[in-house]
Amino acid sequence: MxxxxxxxxxxxxxxxxxxxxxxxxxxxxxxxxxxxxxxxxxxxxxxxxxxxxxxxxxxxxxxxxxxxxxxxxxxxxxxxxxxVQGETLRGTFRVGIIPTIAPYLVPLFLKPFIEKYPEVELIFEEALTAEVLKGLNEDYFDVGIIATPTEQHMYERDLYLEPFLAYVSSNHELAKKDKICIDDLYKEDLWLLNEGHCFRDQTMKLCKKNNEKRNKAPIIFESGNLETLKRLVEQDFGVTLMPYLAMNEQDNSCTNGIVKEFEDPIPSRKIRLVYSREFLKQNLIDAFATVITDSIPKELESQEEAMVIE
The missing domain is CATH 1.10.10.10 (Winged helix-like DNA-binding domain superfamily/Winged helix DNA-binding domain)
Structure with a gap:
């Protein structure tokens, strides 16, 4: 055995x-x-x-x-x-990270981390929030990166606040506005992620619960991928919401979609590093969090007018 x-x-x-x-x-x-x-x-x-x-x-x-x-x-x-013995960080470090964060955040800090800590083997696995927390409880993951508070006994470390952005088709009525407000959102007019994604739940919290149906194509489509929702908007279909990093390098001159910022207070989500054991790999956790916060865009470092959606 x-x-x-x-x-x-x-x-x-x-x-x-x-x-x-x-x-x-x-x-x-x-x-x-x-x-x-x-x-x-x-x-x-x-x-x-x-x-x-x-x-x-x-x-x-x-x-x-x-x-x-x-x-x-x-x-x-x-x-x-x-x-964790000695001054050199080494060993395996397994990270559970939700899909609406992973493809946009990991490329920002991966290279700096590897260059600084070459003896650490980073293993990333995309998973929904519930799966990340389950993996932490079972010692499968060393840390998780999520966008909602936990109700379980977990240690949490705030990494940054990430604003919501609207991505609208060029012919949509919101395309004419300089900035949009929360009252502009109608849930019947939004492309959404599948159930189970916390970003979907946060989007729904921003929308009016009772509103009139808008004139739109009779299509119902929910995706597990933010990039799919982008493509739908670019085909002149409706509106979707995006986290800031998902649109950080978006070139609107090459697409039919338009990025719109929100008026103050800007709806945002809090990105957190979570882990279940405080004493083990603490130096690795500290180093990991520091490299992330050093790698994010400067505009995410302070948001006094943010409205955090949990």
Missing amino acids: TLTQLSYIVAVDKHRHFATAAQKIYITQPTLSMQIQKLEDELGVLIFDRSKSPVVPTAMGEEIIEQAKLILSGAKHIEDMVA
């Missing part, structure tokens, strides 16, 4: 699919299946019922997996203790 084998059964339990689990942990499915089969043969029990789809653990398998999680957590604890 090895830690690697235990990590494999935990991965299959998480994804309930051998091929998906293998893909997520960057090994081939035959290797994964062979190692789990080897562990089952050694223990003399079936850990997974392969006749069902999705695959599920057997009754004994559930108990083994729970013990495997405890063993892996203890092993990780030992690795973390060693990694």
Whole structure:
């Protein structure tokens, strides 16, 4: 029995699919299946019922997996203790980050961090807020980057406030305004992210709950990707809201969409670094947060007139 084998059964339990689990942990499915089969043969029990789809653990398998999680957590604890010794930062640092932040923030700080801390292996995984928090509680992630407060026992560190921007089609009535206000937003007129995205919830909080239907194309479309919503606007369909960094380098001269700022108070979201254990990897967490705040655009450093939407 090895830690690697235990990590494999935990991965299959998480994804309930051998091929998906293998893909997520960057090994081939035959290797994964062979190692789990080897562990089952050694223990003399079936850990997974392969006749069902999705695959599920057997009754004994559930108990083994729970013990495997405890063993892996203890092993990780030992690795973390060693990694934080000395002046040089090293070791693996796994970051859970929500999809409306990841593609816009990570490119800003990744290179400076790698250059400053070359012995740290950064691993990023995009996940919805609930999945990030679950991963933190299970010691899967070392830190998370999210845009809402947590109700769980988590340590939080504010990174920056990010304003909301409106992205409107060139023929939309809002395109004529210098700046827009919250009262200009109608939820029937907005392209939204899928349910589960906190940015969708924050957008809905800005919109009027009761408003008249607007004249628009009879289309209902919700996306898991902000870039898809941009493309819809550029096809002369409606309005969407975007976080500031998603539009930071937008070139309106090449598109049919127009970026509009909000009047004061500017609706914004608070980007937070969250983690579940204060004492381990604290120096890595401090360094990670510092590089992020040093890398963001200067205009995000102070927003006295911001209205934070949680």
